[in-house]
Amino acid sequence: MQRDGHSAARVRTIPLIAPSVGALLVWMIVPLAMTLWFSFRRYNLLNPMLTGFAGINNYRFLLRDPALPSILVITVVLVLAVMVLTISLGVVLAAIFNTGFPGQGIARVLMISPFFVMPTVSALIWKNLLMHPVNGLFAGVLRSLGFPVIDWFSSFPLISIIIIVTWEWLPFAFLILLTALQSLDEEQLEAARLDGAGTIAVFFFIQVPHMARAISVLVMMETIFLLSIFAEIYVTTAGGPGIATTNLPFLIYQRALLAFNIGGASAAGVIAIILANVLAALLIRTVARRLDV
Amino acid sequence: MSGVKTWLAGGVAWLIAIVNFFPIFWMLLASLKTEVEAVQTPPLFIFHPTLANYRDIFALQGYAGYAFNSIAISVLATLLMLLVAVPAAFAMAFYPGRYTRDILLWMLSTKMLPAVGVLVPIYLLSRDLGLLDTRTALVIIDFLSNLPIGVWMLFTFFRETPKDIIEASRIDGANVGQTILYVLLPLVAPGIASTALLSVILCWNEAFWSLNLTAHNAAPLTAFIASFSAPQGLFWARLSAASVLAIAPILAFGWISQRQLVRGLTFGAVK
Numbered sequence: 001m002q003r004d005g006h007s008a009a010r011v012r013t014i015p016l017i018a019p020s021v022g023a024l025l026v027w028m029i030v031p032l033a034m035t036l037w038f039s040f041r042r043y044n045l046l047n048p049m050l051t052g053f054a055g056i057n058n059y060r061f062l063l064r065d066p067a068l069p070s071i072l073v074i075t076v077v078l079v080l081a082v083m084v085l086t087i088s089l090g091v092v093l094a095a096i097f098n099t100g101f102p103g104q105g106i107a108r109v110l111m112i113s114p115f116f117v118m119p120t121v122s123a124l125i126w127k128n129l130l131m132h133p134v135n136g137l138f139a140g141v142l143r144s145l146g147f148p149v150i151d152w153f154s155s156f157p158l159i160s161i162i163i164i165v166t167w168e169w170l171p172f173a174f175l176i177l178l179t180a181l182q183s184l185d186e187e188q189l190e191a192a193r194l195d196g197a198g199t200i201a202v203f204f205f206i207q208v209p210h211m212a213r214a215i216s217v218l219v220m221m222e223t224i225f226l227l228s229i230f231a232e233i234y235v236t237t238a239g240g241p242g243i244a245t246t247n248l249p250f251l252i253y254q255r256a257l258l259a260f261n262i263g264g265a266s267a268a269g270v271i272a273i274i275l276a277n278v279l280a281a282l283l284i285r286t287v288a289r290r291l292d293v
Numbered sequence: 294m295s296g297v298k299t300w301l302a303g304g305v306a307w308l309i310a311i312v313n314f315f316p317i318f319w320m321l322l323a324s325l326k327t328e329v330e331a332v333q334t335p336p337l338f339i340f341h342p343t344l345a346n347y348r349d350i351f352a353l354q355g356y357a358g359y360a361f362n363s364i365a366i367s368v369l370a371t372l373l374m375l376l377v378a379v380p381a382a383f384a385m386a387f388y389p390g391r392y393t394r395d396i397l398l399w400m401l402s403t404k405m406l407p408a409v410g411v412l413v414p415i416y417l418l419s420r421d422l423g424l425l426d427t428r429t430a431l432v433i434i435d436f437l438s439n440l441p442i443g444v445w446m447l448f449t450f451f452r453e454t455p456k457d458i459i460e461a462s463r464i465d466g467a468n469v470g471q472t473i474l475y476v477l478l479p480l481v482a483p484g485i486a487s488t489a490l491l492s493v494i495l496c497w498n499e500a501f502w503s504l505n506l507t508a509h510n511a512a513p514l515t516a517f518i519a520s521f522s523a524p525q526g527l528f529w530a531r532l533s534a535a536s537v538l539a540i541a542p543i544l545a546f547g548w549i550s551q552r553q554l555v556r557g558l559t560f561g562a563v564k
Contacts, residue, residue, distance in 0.1 A: 013384035034414030101303025231500035
């Protein structure tokens with residue numbers, strides 16, 4: 001204890017830490033303050049005459065937009081659906097992969113690969129090569145089996161996006177859960193088996209609780225990343241048909257960079273930030289209560 | 294686990310792994326087809342492979358320029374991140390103070406700000422500073438968005454290094470600089486390398502800012518690939534070739550660094 005205090009006194013750590021803290025402070029506070037400020041301003045890039053304080057008009061306009069409720073629902077559904085799918089599939093897959101079968105290493109590499117594919121490439125593989133209603137692989141397979149062809153992005157736009165994003169994020173959940181599972185004490189498993197626990201009992205009462213910490217980390221990370229899903233929508237459906245796949249990021253992009261309505265886009269940005277934090281707080285609390293035994 | 298169960302689990306796992314990897318494999322096949330074969334119905338599994346698409350994307354599409362942007366942005370953002378994160382992680386791991394924990398948690402909390410929430414100000418700042426469609430803008434943004442992950446990951450690596458070794462070298466008369474250079478660095482080099490690798494992967498695949506802040510000059514591969522989405526059904530084979538080249542190096546990096554990646558992406562909570 002004394003030795004630590006001695007070292008700390010001899011080495012001044014503030015100059016080492018300050019650049020990181022400073023950079024992150026600026027990175028967090030300046031844009032956040034600007035978003036807040038613009039959200040109360042009248043500001044449109046196409047109309048320089050339009051200036052001044054807007055009060056809560058940007059928010060009022062946004063909240064009265066008949067499309068907003070469905071956009072919020074789409075945003076949350078996208079996050080939750082992908083999260084539930086990736087984590088539940090990931091838990092099961094991690095348990096299967098933990099058995100140490102022949103060729104486990106290679107199978108695992110195949111399993112995690114989609115995570116390293118850049119989002120625009122993933123989206124285009126699915127859009128063109130797989131889900132295309134005329135030339136896609138799925139259409140070809142369905143046709144040769146005599147089934148009607150599905151036009152994925154017009155018939156099931158949101159489901160299609162969910163499939164693509166799940167494919168991208170399942171490896172992430174899988175890899176983290178598998179790593180967590182591999183740290184499970186072998187003796188504990190052995191003891192449970194000696195007490196007569198079968199594979200299913202071991203899975204539910206030992207393996208799943210052991211993954212609790214990893215699951216809550218996943219919930220937090222996925223909330224943040226999935227709330228910003230943009231490239232997949234940009235490349236495949238451009239938010240359509242209608243607003244069927246418009247989530248908050250896409251709405252903000254449309255308002256800000258296509259309609260140049262800075263005030264309105266900023267108000268939507270503030271809502272996205274609030275949503276991210278509320279959702280993450282709620283989800284993490286739920287997960288923590290359920291799983292941290 | 295009994296033999297039958299292991300084989301059964303193995304069979305299921307292999308099946309899922311193959312299905313899961315199939316889209317990437319299918320793209321690889323498409324990149325070796327002619328444009329006509331790529332859109333052929335029913336889908337073609339057996340064909341005479343050609344490398345023409347790979348030649349074409351360099352000759353016709355200016356692939357090299359976009360690849361250069363991706364490399365430059367990823368490498369510079371990563372170096373910048375390490376330059377700032379290594380000292381901070383070092384200080385917090387070896388000389389923890391009363392506020393170390395708070396600082397680390399606060400850094401983590403900066404990731405709670407979704408990118409889209411600050412799109413407007415970042416876009417306007419870039420425009421006003423003349424940084425729209427420049428590599429500089431993306432380097433700065435990638436550096437800052439990976440900084441918390443970098444500090445955390447390095448911190449967890451540094452914390453595992455025995456502290457006594459520093460005391461010992463100090464007693465032997467080495468100063469702080471010598472201690473870091475000759476004693477500490479060789480020990481923590483693998484941790485720094487994995488952190489760098491993770492940062493490169495994240496920068497390389499970053500799409501949100503690339504799509505919104507670049508046009509032609511600074512567009513990295515993520516944005517270049519997106520430009521293929523416009524003409525419906527055209528150039529699938531060429532697109533696939535461009536995509537295969539764009540993801541190949543990162544796939545390899547990812548395979549190498551699976552384990553360290555988990556540590557970085559979970560802020561040290563899972564390792």
